[in-house]
Amino acid sequence: MPLERCPHCGASVSDCQRLEQIIEEIPPVRPRVVKIITYEGTCRRCGAVRHPCRLNTYCPEHRHPPVAGGSGKMETFRCRWGKVLLYVEGEPTPKRQARPPVGSEQYYTVFKEIELTPGRQYTIDPDTLH
DSSP states (O other), X not given: OOOOBOTTTOOBOOSOOOOOOOOOOOOOOOOOOOOOOOOOEEOTTTOOEEOOOOTXXXXXXXXXXXXXTSOOOOXXXXXXXXXXXXXXXXXXXXXXXXXXXXXXXXXOOOOEEEEEOTTOEEEEOTTOOO
């Protein structure tokens, strides 16, 4: 409905133009925060840094974007023992071995599964969802 009078003083209004506004409500985000306390150390023989993961740990999907002119963080995952399932961008694996945590499915969008076994490693390029 066009505005004919000023709601403040009651005078007539000139130069009325139709304005269109679009309001898109973004659903509230329920962040998944994971705090893991582990210990890392350097091997006295070979100098490799050891950083263990806990059993059945889910890390929220994220990326390492470019910052301050840099290209972002390249990340290498290594499996020393057990099995590590890593999910990255790419063609989804049809029969995945794991599923996102119940109630958080909508926050996980990459489903190409990389299985690491002892001695294997996988490097993720900067700015790649994983």
